Each structure stands twice: as C-alpha cells, then as structure tokens.
Amino acid sequence: xxxxxxxxxGENAITLAxxxxxxxxxxxxxxxxxxxxxxxxxxxxxxxxxxxxxxGQLLKDLDWNEVDRLLEFINLSDFGRKxxxxxxxxxxxxxxxxxxxxxxxxxxxxxxxxx
Amino acid sequence: xxGVRKAVTVHVPTVNDRLKDxxxxxxxxxxxxxxxxxVTFDFSQCHFLRQNAVAFLGGLARLxxxxxxxxxxxxxxxxxxxxxxxxxxxxPQAFGYISDQWKGNSIPxxxxxxxxxxxxxxYLKGLWLGRGWVKVSELLANEIAGTVWEIYANxxxxxxxxxxxxSSGQYYPKWRELHLTIVDFGxxxxxxxxSYLNHINMPADKAIEWAMRDANTTKPRTAGPPGGIGLxxxxxxxxxxxxxxxxxxxxxxxxxxxxxxxxLARETFFExxxxxxxxxxxxxxxxxxxxxxxxxxx
Numbered sequence: 001x002x003x004x005x006x007x008x009x010g011e012n013a014i015t016l017a018x019x020x021x022x023x024x025x026x027x028x029x030x031x032x033x034x035x036x037x038x039x040x041x042x043x044x045x046x047x048x049x050x051x052x053x054x055x056g057q058l059l060k061d062l063d064w065n066e067v068d069r070l071l072e073f074i075n076l077s078d079f080g081r082k083x084x085x086x087x088x089x090x091x092x093x094x095x096x097x098x099x100x101x102x103x104x105x106x107x108x109x110x111x112x113x114x115x
Numbered sequence: 116x117x118g119v120r121k122a123v124t125v126h127v128p129t130v131n132d133r134l135k136d137x138x139x140x141x142x143x144x145x146x147x148x149x150x151x152x153x154v155t156f157d158f159s160q161c162h163f164l165r166q167n168a169v170a171f172l173g174g175l176a177r178l179x180x181x182x183x184x185x186x187x188x189x190x191x192x193x194x195x196x197x198x199x200x201x202x203x204x205x206x207p208q209a210f211g212y213i214s215d216q217w218k219g220n221s222i223p224x225x226x227x228x229x230x231x232x233x234x235x236x237x238y239l240k241g242l243w244l245g246r247g248w249v250k251v252s253e254l255l256a257n258e259i260a261g262t263v264w265e266i267y268a269n270x271x272x273x274x275x276x277x278x279x280x281x282s283s284g285q286y287y288p289k290w291r292e293l294h295l296t297i298v299d300f301g302x303x304x305x306x307x308x309x310s311y312l313n314h315i316n317m318p319a320d321k322a323i324e325w326a327m328r329d330a331n332t333t334k335p336r337t338a339g340p341p342g343g344i345g346l347x348x349x350x351x352x353x354x355x356x357x358x359x360x361x362x363x364x365x366x367x368x369x370x371x372x373x374x375x376x377x378x379l380a381r382e383t384f385f386e387x388x389x390x391x392x393x394x395x396x397x398x399x400x401x402x403x404x405x406x407x408x409x410x411x412x413x
Binding site: 010012014015016017018044045046047048049052077079083086087090 | 230232233236240253254257258260261262264265268272344345348
C-alpha cells in the first residue's frame with residue numbers, strides 16, 4: 001500500500017503529532033507483514049520529532065530488519081533520509097540499550113512510588 | 116494569587132550580547148519574580164537592545180501578567196532609534212501601541228502559546244531567512260527551517276512554559292549575520308535532566324551537556340516515541356555552517372561554534388531557557404546534507 005504523507009500532514013512534516021498520524025497508518029500493515037510505501041512528494045520541511053513519531057516507535061515491538069524490508073521511503077529528500085537514519089539508530093539505542101532502559105525504568109518506578 | 120499588590124519600576128539597561136548583558140536581563144527576571152507585581156519598565160538608561168533583550172522582555176511581561184501582576188512599558192523613555200527598531204519588530208504593537216509595522220532589518224517579535232507549525236515555518240522561511248539576506252536555495256532553506264524547528268520542538272515538548280515561547284530576530288548588516296533568539300519561561304533544561312536522571316545535585320552546565328548529546332532525552336519511554344536527537348542536529352548544523360548556538364538555562368551556559376564547545380557554570384540564575392542561533396549570511400558557508408556527506412567521504 002502507498003501512503004501520501006502530504007495528504008495527512010501537509011508540506012511540513014516536523015511534529016510528533018504528525019508523526020503519530022503516519023505511525024497509525026503504517027503500523028497495522030507492517031505488523032501484518034505487508035509492504036508499505038511512504039511517499040513524501042509535496043513535503044518540504046522535515047524535523048526529527050516527525051520521524052520519531054512515524055518511524056522511531058515502530059522499533060518498540062517490530063523487528064527492525066522486517067521494517068527495513070517492508071517500509072519504503074520514496075520522494076524523500078537527502079535531509080529527510082539523514083533524519084530517518086538518525087532516528088533509526090537512536091530508536092535502536094533507546095529501545096535496546098540497557099543503560100538507557102535502566103535509567104528510564106528507575107525514573108518510572110520512582111515516579112510510581114511517589115504517586 | 117490573591118495578596119497585596121506591589122508596584123515596582125525597573126530600569127532596563129543597554130543590552131548587547133555579552134555575558135554581562137544576559138546577567139542584566141536575568142537580574143530583571145529575579146527582581147520581578149513574584150506574584151501580584153505591577154511592574155513599570157523604564158528605558159531612560161537604555162541605548163540599545165538586541166533581539167535577545169526584546170524576546171526576553173516580552174516574555175517577562177507575559178510572565179508577570181500570568182502571575183496576577185501587570186507590566187507597563189514606558190516607550191516614551193526610549194531613544195528614537197531604539198524605539199524605531201522595536202517598532203520594526205512589532206514589539207510595542209504586541210503590547211497595545213498602535214503603529215503601522217515596518218520591517219527594516221528586523222525580524223518580527225513573536226509569541227507562540229501552542230505549536231502552530233505552519234505559521235512558525237512560514238516565519239522562519241519567510242520573515243527570518245527569506246528576506247534575501249541569506250541567498251540559499253529553497254531546498255537548503257527547508258533544511259535550515261527544519262533544523263531551527265528543533266529548538267521550538269524542544270521548548271514545546273519539555274519547556275512547560277506558562278506563557279509559551281517568545282522569538283525575536285535581527286539581521287546585522289555590518290557583520291552579515293542573522294540572529295534568532297527563542298526564550299521560554301518554563302522549568303529549564305537542568306530541571307528536566309536532573310529529574311529524569313534522579314540526580315538533583317547535577318550542575319546545570321553538566322545537565323545541558325548531557326541534553327546536547329545525541330540520543331539523550333528526558334522523555335520517559337512510557338510517554339511514547341523516542342527523541343533526543345534534535346539538539347545534536349542543531350549543534351552539527353552550526354558547526355558545519357560557521358554559525359553559533361548559545362543556550363542559557365538556570366545557571367548553566369553553552370556556547371558552540373565550529374571551533375569549540377564551551378559549557379560553563381555561571382552565577383546568574385534564570386529558571387527558563389534562552390537559545391540564540393546565529394547564521395552567517397554568506398552562501399559559501401552553507402552545505403546541503405548531501406554535500407556534507409560527499410565532503411566527509413572524499
């Protein structure tokens with residue numbers, strides 16, 4: 001299936017909320033092992049929160065190799081591709097690095113203790 | 116916020132962009148940091164105000180009002196050239212002064228309580244970059260706007276500013292430089308980092324240094340997607356393009372340019388976050404991401 005990003009978020013793909021809109025469209029088919037094309041024709045400005053929301057959180061419970069195989073980015077600028085690469089690397093670290101996870105879990109448990 | 120009202124007058128000094136100028140601004144914040152204050156800003160001792168001061172004073176006035184007080188700017192005490200510059204920015208107009216705004220070399224004063232992405236991108240591309248001072252392609256203008264957006268995204272996501280985010284810019288023809296200051300009056304970067312790492316005694320400069328590293332974010336995993344690369348991208352951008360980035364938050368300070376990264380613990384405290392980005396108005400300094408990659412590989 002193809003998803004035209006500009007139809008959902010306009011020409012500025014920069015916010016986490018917009019990224020979430022895309023995530024909600026692509027997560028179900030990817031989870032069902034179906035290929036998805038994200039078409040960025042008409043999108044001009046990119047920023048990392050958008051890709052964190054759209055792509056980064058996929059890694060929370062999908063295998064990244066599978067996401068790489070199934071998810072295709074087309075008409076994406078070099079800057080957009082650079083951001084996607086950074087977001088992917090960051091998400092891998094975020095969801096798999098034990099140090100980061102330990103710090104997060106500690107903060108969360110302490111927050112819970114205080115409520 | 117009920118209680119006794121108190122009237123105070125503050126004398127706004129000349130504000131440039133040296134560290135002592137920021138100390139002067141933060142002293143104004145400290146002096147007016149309370150509820151129910153009726154504050155009068157007198158400019159009779161002020162001979163120049165940079166965009167950092169304009170953004171800061173506007174935010175301070177909104178903060179005072181949000182705490183049950185009032186802020187009154189005595190624009191008639193301003194020297195004509197300083198007042199003209201403020202009019203160019205639309206600053207007096209934002210506080211009720213009636214005038215036809217004109218542009219000059221100023222970039223409009225702006226307040227954003229919510230994340231209006233299309234308006235802000237139009238501001239960055241059209242009113243900040245797009246006035247012909249930096250001759251870059253549309254593709255590169257989009258990259259720059261996206262990169263500077265990271266400052267706003269960070270402030271909206273983490274700042275918890277009660278009055279939103281204030282911006283003001285200026286083109287300095289003598290140095291061919293374009294500046295933009297973005298300030299919020301929220302909890303500050305060190306507060307978020309200390310809370311996240313459960314390290315209440317972490318020095319402010321170390322906290323800012325931590326926040327600037329790629330992949331470090333103060334957002335809990337339960338709050339949704341990962342984050343934490345925006346400030347790193349910004350740092351990379353100013354280094355490549357001969358600009359600078361300066362951040363004040365609490366008593367922490369960061370200065371980054373292509374040659375150095377300086378983190379300092381300072382004496383003057385300001386609870387929010389003030390960020391200034393400076394760009395050179397010479398297209399020779401600018402590279403698209405694809406061009407940077409080629410240069411790195413060759």
